[in-house]
Structures are given as C-alpha cells and as structure tokens.
Amino acid sequence: xxxxxxxxxxxxxxxxxxxxxxxxxxxxxxxxxxxxxxxxxxxxxxxxxxxxxxxxxxxxxxxxxxxxxxxxxxxxxxxxxxxxxxxxxxxxxxxxxxxxxxxxxxxxxxxxxxxxxxxxxxxxxxxxxxxxxxxxxxxxxxxxxxxxxxxxxxxxxxxxxxxxxxxxxxxxxxxxxxxxxxxxxxxxxxxxxxxxxxxxxxxxxxxxxxxxxxxxxxxxxxxxxxxxxxxxxxxxxxxxxxxxxxxxxxxxxxxxxxxxxxxxxxxxxxxxxxxxxxxxxxxxxxxxxxxxxxxxxxxxxxxxxxxxxxxxxx
Numbered sequence: 001x002x003x004x005x006x007x008x009x010x011x012x013x014x015x016x017x018x019x020x021x022x023x024x025x026x027x028x029x030x031x032x033x034x035x036x037x038x039x040x041x042x043x044x045x046x047x048x049x050x051x052x053x054x055x056x057x058x059x060x061x062x063x064x065x066x067x068x069x070x071x072x073x074x075x076x077x078x079x080x081x082x083x084x085x086x087x088x089x090x091x092x093x094x095x096x097x098x099x100x101x102x103x104x105x106x107x108x109x110x111x112x113x114x115x116x117x118x119x120x121x122x123x124x125x126x127x128x129x130x131x132x133x134x135x136x137x138x139x140x141x142x143x144x145x146x147x148x149x150x151x152x153x154x155x156x157x158x159x160x161x162x163x164x165x166x167x168x169x170x171x172x173x174x175x176x177x178x179x180x181x182x183x184x185x186x187x188x189x190x191x192x193x194x195x196x197x198x199x200x201x202x203x204x205x206x207x208x209x210x211x212x213x214x215x216x217x218x219x220x221x222x223x224x225x226x227x228x229x230x231x232x233x234x235x236x237x238x239x240x241x242x243x244x245x246x247x248x249x250x251x252x253x254x255x256x257x258x259x260x261x262x263x264x265x266x267x268x269x270x271x272x273x274x275x276x277x278x279x280x281x282x283x284x285x286x287x288x289x290x291x292x293x294x295x296x297x298x299x300x301x302x303x304x305x306x307x308x309x310x311x312x313x314x
Contacts, residue, residue: 001021001025001069001070001110001225001226002025002029002069002070003025003029003030003031003066003067003068003069003070004021004025004029004030004031004068004069004070004071004072005031005033005062005063005066005068005070005071005072005103005109006018006021006030006031006032006033006072006074007033007034007051007053007059007071007072007073007074007075007096007100008033008034008053008073008074008075008076009032009033009034009042009043009048009074010032010034010037010038010040010042010043011034011074011075011176011179012171012173012176012177012179013074013114013171013214013217013218014032014034014042014074015040015041015042015175015176016042016173016175016176016214016218017072017074017218017221018030018032018042018045018046019041019042019045020218020222021222022045022046024222027045027046027047028046028047030046030047031046031047031048031049031062031066031068032046032047032048032049033048033049033050033051033059033062034048034050034051034075035050035051035052035053035075036050037050047066049062049065053073053075053092053095053096053099053100054091054092054095054096054099055099056099056102056103059099059100059103060102060103060106060107063103063106063107063109064106064107067107068107068109069107069109069110070109070110070111070112070225071100071103071104071107071109071110071111071112072111072112072113072221073096073097073100073101073111073112073113074113074114075092075096076092076093076096076144077089077092077093077141077180078141078179078180078181079116079118079139079141079142079180079181079182079274080180080181080182080184080270080271080274081179081180082139082140082141082144082180083139083140083141083270083274086140089140089141089144090140090144093141093144093148094144094147094148094151097113097144097148097151097152098151100113101151101152101155101161101163104155104161104163105155105159105161109161109162110162110164110225111152111155111161111162111163111164112163112164112165112221112224112225113148113152113163113165113236114165114166114167114168115145115148115149115165115166115167115168115236115237116141116142116145116167116168116169117129117167117168117169117170117209117210117278117279117282118137118139118141118142118145118182118274118278119135119137119142119145119146119149119167119237120133120135120137120142120277120278120279121134121135121136121137121138121142121277122136122138122276122277123136124136124279125279126279126280127279127280127281128281128282128283129239129279129281129282129283130239130283131234131237131238131239131283131285131286132234137277138277139274139277142277145167148165148236149165149236149237152165152235152236153235153236156235156236162229163235163236164224164225164227164232164235164236165235165236165237165238166217166220166221166224166237166238166240166287167237167238167239167240167282168212168217168240169183169209169210169211169212169240169241169242169244169282170182170183170184170186170209170210170211170212171183171211171212171213171214171217172186172187172190172211172212172213172214172302172306173187173213173214174190174305174306174309174310174313175214177191182203182209182271182274182275182278183209183211183275185201185202185203185247186209186211186250189201189247189250189251189254189263190254190303190306190307190310191310191314193254193258193261193307194258194307194310194311194314195314197258197260197261197262198261198262198263198264199251199261199262199263199264200263200264200265200266201247201263201264201265201266201267202266202267202268202271202272203247203267203268203271203272203275204247204265204267204272205246205247205248205265206246206248207246207247207272207275207276208244208245208246208280208281209244209245209246209275209278209279209280210241210242210243210244210278210279210280210281210282211241211242211243211244211245212240212241212242212243212295212297213242213295213296213297213302213305213306215296215297216242216295216296216297217240219296220240220287220293220295223291223292223293224238224287224291224293227290227291227292228291231290231291232290232291233286233290234286234287234290238284238286238287238290238291238293239282239283239284239285239286239287240284240287240293240295241281241282241284241295242295242297242298243297243298243299243302244280244281244282245299247263247265248263249299250299250303251263253299253300253303254303254307256300256303257303257304257307258307
C-alpha cells in the first residue's frame, strides 16, 4: 500500500486506523473521508475530504485526485441501528460498498472492507464456528455482511479486483465511543467502571460473544493487506478473534483493576436476540495459516490497558 483512501474514517475503526496508517505510510499518503468533518485527530492530521459513500462520482473523483492504490471502505450502519432503520441500512451499506468496489475497479486498486460475526445466524454452529459454514443471519446488518462478502468475491473473480476482508468480532477501544452495535456493552462497561464503578448491562449474563482489542484489529488489517495475494484463499471473510466472554467474566476482570466494581442487568430484548443469534466462539485457523494472523491481548491484558487509558482520558 502506498496511497490509501479510507471511507468512514471518523468512525470507531476508522478514527484509529487512519492514525496508524499515517504513522506507517506517511500522513500525506492516507486520505481520510467521511460524510462530515470534525475536530478529531484523524480529520486534522492529514488530507481529509467530505464524501458521501452513496455518491459514486464523488468517491471516484477523490480517489483519482490523490491517485490512490488502496481503498479501505469502512462506512456502514451497525447492527442495532440497522435493525431500527433497515431500508436506510441496506441503501447505505450495500450502495456504499458497491461504490467502493467500483472505485477500486476504476483505479485498479486494492480493496478492503470489514465483515463481521453478524454474518452468522441462529443455524450456524455456535462453538468454534468454522471458517466455512452455514450463514443465514436474521438481521439486516448480517444480511448486508453476507452479501458484502459475496459481492467482494464477485469483484475479485469477475474483474480481478484485489479484494480482502475480515470477519471482526466485537471491537473494544478507549479512543472512539461505540456506534450502535450489539457488542457495544463491552466498551461502555469500561467507561462506566472508571466513571461510576458500576454498570447496567443490556446483554444478559451467560451470553458469550467473541471480542478483540482494537490494537490487534488494526494490526490484522495491515497484516492482511500486506500479505501475499497468491496465498489467500478466503480473501473476503477471514474469521479473526482474540477472546470470548460473557458479561460476568468481563465484570470480574474489571474488578481486578477497579475494586468494588458492580454489574447489574436490564436486558434489551432486541440486542439480546441479536447476540443470541451469533457464535459463542469462532475458529481463526484459516487466517493463521494463510497470512499469519496473531493477537497480543487477552481479556485481563486488555482490561488493564483499557482502565489505565480511560483514567487518563476521563
């Protein structure tokens, strides 16, 4: 990668990925785009363009202006928000993805877009979910992700676009606040632990979901994009994970660093239903074998770092 265009650059992943890529490839070589600018470091530390991903002409215009060789398409509506606005979610998630792929095809660029464990559904095997398995999601977000994986495969097979992607679990970060996902409780719980010493979870006890700390997720993106194309078999849908836990386990981990921390429950039936349709744990063997995926943070190591960073921030 030499010159990189990022859509959704001010979102949860994008706000950190933009800075990481600018550190690696140079600030001027990473073009951040989003639907509106803000005063964040991602928007201010290098080139920024206002781009609505449903506007193909604008996306292509900006990509050509900077002569990019890589498109990272992150703009999307997340799971819980997409359930509340399914038509808008389809138009944004699928229309934006098609425009990103068309931009990459026009410029003969590499292309990355994240998939999600939301692509799985109630009939998917729950434990150690395989790389290749039944995928019948019951959410609009999940339907978008499965369609996105297939569409990216199509652009590789039909047009030779070097498409790549990861099925992310819940991502936990101290930098950007959550944006309407089902796994957001695992971010909110840290903020509330540091601020108030207690948290009311909208996800019920005993509900396991895969998670990953943001630094590991960012490294996985870079490692995948820099991997040898000839070694990739599952180009657009690599299972990746670092840990799987339920709310009581994350609460117990937090209590080691925030003495007296307490968790209670007020279950949100809509998000609980989504969570129960997802795997308890997934198998990342294909990512390890095809491009050397690895992670550094387990639950306690992540908790220690999150609490330290949030105490400084808050």
